[in-house]
Amino acid sequence: MNTKVRIIVIVAAILLILVYLFPIWQIYITAPQYPEGLGMNIWINQITGMEPNNLQSINILNHYIGMKKIEPDAVPELKIMPYVTGFLLLFGLVTAALGRRKLLIIWLALFIIISLIGIGDFYLWLYDYGHDLNPDAAIKVPGASYQPPLLGSKTMLNITASSFPHIGGYIFMSSILLAAVALFLDIRLSKKKASS
DSSP: OOHHHHHHHHHHHHHGGGGGTSOSEEEEEEETTEEEEEEEEEOSSOEEESSTTHHHHHHHHHHHHTOOOOOGGGOTHHHHHHHHHHHHHHHHHHHHHHTOHHHHHHHHHHHHHHHHHHHHHHHHHHHHHHHSOOTTOSSOOTTOOOOOOSSEEEEETTEEEEEEEOHHHHHHHHHHHHHHHHHHHHHHHHHHHHHO
8 A cells, every 4th residue: 555545544534633523413393383494403502492492492393293202321323433533533543554455355344334333223224213202292184204314305295304414424425435536546556566
């Protein structure tokens, strides 16, 4: 692994520090009773409202349609993800220091696997919140579910929910992309060196 590839790997790894500083995902809803909109930010270790009291207002709105209360302390992934991201960061730095392609391949594979598990887990979390409804809710619509979209916007009754990556999510994706670029470049430079 040459110096250029090592630098790309170091940058990809160090970028992950920023994932601790910015939300990974954002869900934003609008409803007639909240025309200004409500939103929540999903961080690596917490869930917060976009504005003060937003999370509380979302829970009140959800209560009427029978959805569970969003309680960040009850989400075990928020306790695990800081350690998983820290592991990826350290693995990337070790990969750059040792300069072995095999480690780079393992690192990129772990990045992709962890990302897919995270997306799948987030989908299941959204599914559970949207389908496991309280039968005694004030507003009941037979056969209705209120699962927010994994990505994009969706209207449910008179509520529109939008779900998109936030800065931390784009940073995480950028790290994966840089790791892939580093691997591609390492392979290309090795072939070039072998043919000369």
